[in-house]
Amino acid sequence: MDLFTNTTDLKALFLALFNCPDEQAVERIIEREPAVFAQANWKPLGGNENMYGVIENQQASPIAALVEKLTNSIDATLMRKYYEADLDPTSAAAPRTMDEAVRLFYGAAAANWDLPGFRRAQAENIQIIASGSVRQPSLVLYDNGEGQHPANFETTLLSLLRGNKNNVHFVQGKYNMGGSGAIVFCGRHGYQLIASRRYDGTGEFGFTLTRKHQLRADEENDKKNTWYEYFTVGGRIPSFPITDLDLGLHNRRFTTGTVLKLYSYKLPEGSRMVTRDLGRSLNEYLFDPALPLLTVETKERYPKDRALERVLYGLKQRLEKQDSKYVETSFTEDFQTREFGAMRVTCYVFRTKVEGKTVKESNKTIQDEFFKNNMAVLFAMNGQVHGSYSSEFITRALKLSLLKNSLLIHVDCTHLLPKFRGELFMGSRDRLKEGEETKELRKFLMAQLGKPGGRLAELEKKRKDAIAVDSTDAQDLLKNVTKNLSFNPELLKLLGSTFHRRRRILQTIM
Numbered sequence: 001m002d003l004f005t006n007t008t009d010l011k012a013l014f015l016a017l018f019n020c021p022d023e024q025a026v027e028r029i030i031e032r033e034p035a036v037f038a039q040a041n042w043k044p045l046g047g048n049e050n051m052y053g054v055i056e057n058q059q060a061s062p063i064a065a066l067v068e069k070l071t072n073s074i075d076a077t078l079m080r081k082y083y084e085a086d087l088d089p090t091s092a093a094a095p096r097t098m099d100e101a102v103r104l105f106y107g108a109a110a111a112n113w114d115l116p117g118f119r120r121a122q123a124e125n126i127q128i129i130a131s132g133s134v135r136q137p138s139l140v141l142y143d144n145g146e147g148q149h150p151a152n153f154e155t156t157l158l159s160l161l162r163g164n165k166n167n168v169h170f171v172q173g174k175y176n177m178g179g180s181g182a183i184v185f186c187g188r189h190g191y192q193l194i195a196s197r198r199y200d201g202t203g204e205f206g207f208t209l210t211r212k213h214q215l216r217a218d219e220e221n222d223k224k225n226t227w228y229e230y231f232t233v234g235g236r237i238p239s240f241p242i243t244d245l246d247l248g249l250h251n252r253r254f255t256t257g258t259v260l261k262l263y264s265y266k267l268p269e270g271s272r273m274v275t276r277d278l279g280r281s282l283n284e285y286l287f288d289p290a291l292p293l294l295t296v297e298t299k300e301r302y303p304k305d306r307a308l309e310r311v312l313y314g315l316k317q318r319l320e321k322q323d324s325k326y327v328e329t330s331f332t333e334d335f336q337t338r339e340f341g342a343m344r345v346t347c348y349v350f351r352t353k354v355e356g357k358t359v360k361e362s363n364k365t366i367q368d369e370f371f372k373n374n375m376a377v378l379f380a381m382n383g384q385v386h387g388s389y390s391s392e393f394i395t396r397a398l399k400l401s402l403l404k405n406s407l408l409i410h411v412d413c414t415h416l417l418p419k420f421r422g423e424l425f426m427g428s429r430d431r432l433k434e435g436e437e438t439k440e441l442r443k444f445l446m447a448q449l450g451k452p453g454g455r456l457a458e459l460e461k462k463r464k465d466a467i468a469v470d471s472t473d474a475q476d477l478l479k480n481v482t483k484n485l486s487f488n489p490e491l492l493k494l495l496g497s498t499f500h501r502r503r504r505i506l507q508t509i510m
Helices: 007-018 023-032 049-056 062-084 098-106 108-114 116-123 150-155 178-185 217-222 274-285 315-319 359-370 392-397 418-422 436-449 455-466 472-482 489-498 503-509
Strands: 042-044 126-132 137-143 192-197 205-212 228-231 257-262 293-296 309-312 327-337 341-350 377-381 384-389 407-412
Touching: 007 023, 007 192, 007 205, 049 178, 049 228, 062 098, 062 126, 062 137, 062 178, 062 257, 062 274, 062 384, 098 108, 108 116, 116 293, 116 309, 126 274, 150 192, 150 205, 274 293, 274 309, 274 315, 274 359, 274 384, 315 359, 327 436, 341 436, 341 455, 392 436, 407 436
Parallel strands: 126 293, 377 407
Antiparallel strands: 042 228, 126 137, 137 257, 192 205, 192 257, 205 228, 293 309, 327 341, 341 407, 377 384
16 A cells, blocks of 8 residues: 555554554554554664764753753744744844844744733743653643654754754754754653644645664674664655644644654653643753743643643743742842853842741752752753752852752853853753863852852851751751761761750851
């Protein structure tokens, strides 16, 4: 049977795959259709079996890998706006930053995204939808972006290391590989469904499926590694004509753009509820995204939850609410040197007690809400975190023990000199390099933020002076700030026995 002349079969095949709740269901379809999914119909992802190392050596965590997918969705949405304006995104007249692009394409509308209704309407153009079971979730990612023709999948959605965006300054992507990192976390087999249709409605709706190749017995003797591959029919990306499709998107049917399904995605414990737990983590990594996104849960997964849709617009938006019950104070400092260029650093200091809770209870709430990924210092580019320090930097480098669990530092690296910035971050955009530039930046931040008489030193002193030594809260605070610190055991014993009577001992060791 020639599937390319039978559009009903191709549509049925796509919908059967799309409606699979997990990787086991995908496996059953493949086993049921051996002729369709014969090995001859699979091609190496990136055009080369040796791309396995490129894919495997991406982001170290499933959250960071998912962030790359969402970053691609933001890029695609901005690119659509540019194409609709009939402009050349690589021209000298094109915006140089994401902020410039948002101002150009959205104008006054972007200013209204601070208002819930306007923000939600925009967020529906990029959606993260949970499916499958609570224990083994699959994720649907949708964007109403530029989309791709089936004939161009292999040079866009399925390509690696081509540098497709390297000449486009107003998008985040440039390495043409980051989006592949999520495949590693798609269950045991790497199943990921990719489907797209060009933004202007021309051409057909194309789709493919990725997987990790299962080595045959004879291949195990010849190959050191397996590889990732994608599905074709007759050597081409399968496609069929559509007007629209019901894919379970929130408040719309699919017409153009791109939709992905990541089967049995390995979300860490405590992150399986998309609208809450996962949303908190994504907010940390997408500290200040160019565009808002929508997270969507289902009644099947959480029948008692009343908030099945939530807008995700970055941690910055949450931190800088005027009526924040968590943030005590914040301040921003701008730095510029000949060595690294311009850098903006913002410090957010949290309250020791919130909503009538004890210090211990407040600390747990703040950690759950704002430090879910143990990132106390965030290094970001265009609003996306590219690397971080833990609270170790607060205690050891800045010597601010009382602010250990109460200080979040955001370092905006967007305007650093390109050469210096290029030596800071790994290509995976989830961690810092251990090089000279990184060391110099750390020393600079230590000197500027940890200087005696500085804003943070004053806040540390204020916390120390405010400790009520006879209260249970003070004992909780002491436990929090001394945790993981290498004090002499005898000193700690003495401190514990006399803390309720002698405040000066605490002041001496801090």
